[in-house]
Amino acid sequence: MKVFEATTLGGLELKNRIIMAPMTRSRAIDNIPNNLMKEYYSQRSSAGLILSEATAVSPNGTGYPRIPGAYTDEQIAGWKNIAKGIHNKGGKIFVQLFHTGRVSALLNLPKGAETIAPSVVPLREMEMYTDEEGMQPHDIPREMTLDDIEQVQQEYVTASIKLIEAGIDGIEVHAANGYLLEQFLDPKTNLRSDHYGGDYKKRARFVLQTTQKVVQAIGADKTGIRFSPYGVVNGMTGDYADIVELYTYLANELSKLNLAYIHIADQRSAMSAPEFATDIWKTIGDNFIGPMIGGGNVDSAMKAEKLLNDGYDLVYIGRPFIANPNLIEKLKKQKELVPFDPDLLYSPGPRGYTDWEN
Numbered sequence: 557m558k559v560f561e562a563t564t565l566g567g568l569e570l571k572n573r574i575i576m577a578p579m580t581r582s583r584a585i586d587n588i589p590n591n592l593m594k595e596y597y598s599q600r601s602s603a604g605l606i607l608s609e610a611t612a613v614s615p616n617g618t619g620y621p622r623i624p625g626a627y628t629d630e631q632i633a634g635w636k637n638i639a640k641g642i643h644n645k646g647g648k649i650f651v652q653l654f655h656t657g658r659v660s661a662l663l664n665l666p667k668g669a670e671t672i673a674p675s676v677v678p679l680r681e682m683e684m685y686t687d688e689e690g691m692q693p694h695d696i697p698r699e700m701t702l703d704d705i706e707q708v709q710q711e712y713v714t715a716s717i718k719l720i721e722a723g724i725d726g727i728e729v730h731a732a733n734g735y736l737l738e739q740f741l742d743p744k745t746n747l748r749s750d751h752y753g754g755d756y757k758k759r760a761r762f763v764l765q766t767t768q769k770v771v772q773a774i775g776a777d778k779t780g781i782r783f784s785p786y787g788v789v790n791g792m793t794g795d796y797a798d799i800v801e802l803y804t805y806l807a808n809e810l811s812k813l814n815l816a817y818i819h820i821a822d823q824r825s826a827m828s829a830p831e832f833a834t835d836i837w838k839t840i841g842d843n844f845i846g847p848m849i850g851g852g853n854v855d856s857a858m859k860a861e862k863l864l865n866d867g868y869d870l871v872y873i874g875r876p877f878i879a880n881p882n883l884i885e886k887l888k889k890q891k892e893l894v895p896f897d898p899d900l901l902y903s904p905g906p907r908g909y910t911d912w913e914n
Contacts, residue, residue, distance in 0.1 A: 559860040559871060560888060563604070565847060566777030566816040568648055568725055570604035570870075574860060574884060575819075575849055577874035578607040578652040578728070578782075582902040583909060584624035587612065587666070589634030593624070594641040595910045599881035601647030604870065607819075610654040610730055611635075613711040615669035617736065619656025621687045622904060626653065626715040636722035643723065650726040650780060651719050653712055657736030658697040658745065659790045663688050672704055673697035674740050674762075675747040681791045685902075705752065708736070709766045713773045726778035729767050732821045734790025737763050738783075741802060744793040756802035764809050776814040780849075784821040785836040795833050803836060807843035818844050819872065822852030841867060857887045879912055 560572050583592055597606055612618040612625040625631045635651060642649050658673035661684040665671070671694075679694040686692050700708070716727045731737035739745040740762040746753045752761050763781075771779050785803050788794040810818065820837045841848045851872035854860050860871040877883050878896040886893060900908025 557857055557861050558864050559857055560884075563870070565605065565870070566726065568605070568777075568816075570648060571602075571646065572604040572884060573864065573870045574604050574887075575851070575870050575872040576600055576603040576606045576877050577851060577872040578609050578730075579874055579878070580609050580620065580623060580902065581909060582620065582622040583904060584622050584634075585904065587618060587623060587625040588628075588630050589624045589638055591637070592906060592910060593634070594638045595906075597638055597649065598641035598645055598647070599910060599912075600877055600883070601642050601645035602882065602884040603647065603873075603877070605725075606642060606647060606649040607728055607872070608638075608649060608651045610652050610735070611715075613653050613655055613715045614708070615666040616672055617655030617657070617708075617711070618665055618669065619660040619684075621664050621685065622902075626651065626719055627711065632718045632722050635719055635724060639723040639725075648725045650728045650778075651724050652728040652730050652782065653715055654730035655708055655711070655736040657739045658694060659735060660684065660695050660697075661686050661692045662695055663692060671695035671697045672700050672708075673736065674745060674753065675699050677745050677747065679734075679791045699748075702750070705762060709762075709769050712766050713769050716770045716774045716779075720774045720778060726780065726816060727770060727774060728819065729763075729770060729779065729781045731763050731767075732782045732784035733787060733823075734784075734792045737766065738787075738792060742793050743796050743798075745791075756798045756805060760802060760806055760809070763806065767810065767815070768813060771813050771815070777816050779813075779815055780817040780819055781810065781815060782819040782821055783840070784823055785840075786832050787821065787823040789823055800834055800836065800839060803840050804843050807840045811843070811845040815844075815846055817847040817849050817870070819849040822850065838867065855893060857890070860887070878908075881912055 663686040847869040850868040879894040
């Protein structure tokens, strides 16, 4: 089957076409990648490429409890250790970098940090978990100044450079799932009247500038990006008048950067998003010169193969990897998959994380 064949991504040799999707697991105590995380990722090194869980570029962008960062020397040392463990088992890893923007609670932020966003549009539709006081309302964000915008872009650049120097194979710019970069794209959360808000080209400016700066710093072959068009996670609109024009424009502009890939997150199964109103991933693919990563509800080699036959170049698989670290072998042999325990998805410690015996 094509899904198990070796391929290349940028200048990287992949042993198969299956990507381990980025999944928040909240095991980074004090936001520092640790040996438990090294064991977790190393266990899953048979994937063609691992995309790490979302990793904060700054204290302001941390948002959640126990997520890893890439803005201190100790955090970078932790990622270096993780990369070494994966490479020792023949695997490859891109770290997914993000800033949570308005998706944040003050109790989850390091001391002195604050919640910032494109506009003062708080996330009212849901609450945020904190270790100290359980579920809490999201913070009311401060609208970013032009200096804030430039600073955040530099945070992406600095984190990217340090991670590559630490041995990470590449970076995925997270512009999906309702976090800061998508907050700039969505007219519901971007009410700005300057050249970062308004029509779709202006709303795309922050994403394109940030990605371009990362490419200039580490190389296009080491840079990918993730989108979630029609997604509703974290209070996103899901659909708006110029969504097709927006993503067509993004795809065309990103083609000029020769990115390693565009990754389309499908929220319809795992995150209860509605059906796509258009074939948006095909629109993006038709306008992007480069590999496309797709997935969603993939739990068999046949489903993965179908996505490749439909036009994707690589297929991401998420939750089946949680309880099946040897997922690739199981898919090849059509073995039954072990279900994961949803109560242990975000809990600290090895239970439901590295303690699988299968």
